[in-house]
Amino acid sequence: GGAAEPPPKLVLDLERLATLPSEKAGPLQRYTATIQSQRGDYNGKVLSIRQDDLRTLAVIYDQSPSVLTEQLISWGVLVADARRAVQAEES
Ligand code: C2E
Ligand code: C2E
Ligand code: C2E
Secondary structure, three states: OOOOOOOOOEEEEHHHHHHOOHHHHHHHHHHHHHHHHHHOOOOOOEEEEOHHHHHHHHHHOOOOHHHHHHHHHHHOOOOHHHHHHHHHHHO
16 A cells, blocks of 8 residues: 555557447447557557547547446446546546
């Protein structure tokens, strides 16, 4: 114990994301594909994204960032620890 841990990064599981039906995951699949293309980062199994991008995705999905985070955790795209990244933002 001791020093406070920094908030965790938002790390998306791209292999899991690719298995999800596009009816629900389509917007997120297109968004992450755009980030990969902008970075030239095509071969990763995971993708670290910006806090700002989660906010943008929440607008796209018409949900709050914390509700979207719960959905991404339930899809298996984010680990449960990602909750702390969003709480740190909203508190
Ligand atoms: P930019 O935002 O002007 O960033 C230029 C470069 O600064 C990036 O080149 C990257 O090397 C570095 N950089 C900026 N912010 C961060 C950061 O939070 N962490 C790290 N590790 N590096 C950072 P890169 O990666 O080739 O990206 C080129 C451009 O693509 C970026 O220009 C930005 O416009 C866009 N982009 C890349 N990744 C993302 C992303 O996750 N979200 C958004 N919204 N745009 C992104
Ligand atoms: P980390 O951030 O905990 O990432 C661990 C590993 O997850 C990375 O190992 C990489 O295999 C994968 N990973 C995480 N985010 C991404 C992503 O957006 N794209 C891809 N393709 N893979 C990702 P790696 O590359 O050996 O990096 C080890 C550690 O080095 C990272 O741990 C991080 O602490 C640091 N690091 C690597 N690249 C950057 C960077 O661009 N910016 C910063 N700030 N740290 C970096
Ligand atoms: P990271 O590289 O470890 O950066 C952690 C935080 O430091 C970022 O959180 C951001 O607040 C700040 N930061 C780092 N580099 C820059 C920079 O060049 N410009 C600015 N304005 N801030 C910077 P954030 O934005 O939530 O990003 C989380 C993670 O997403 C980053 O961790 C990195 O792994 C990835 N990422 C974000 N944007 C980019 C990007 O443009 N290119 C690449 N390759 N990775 C990015």
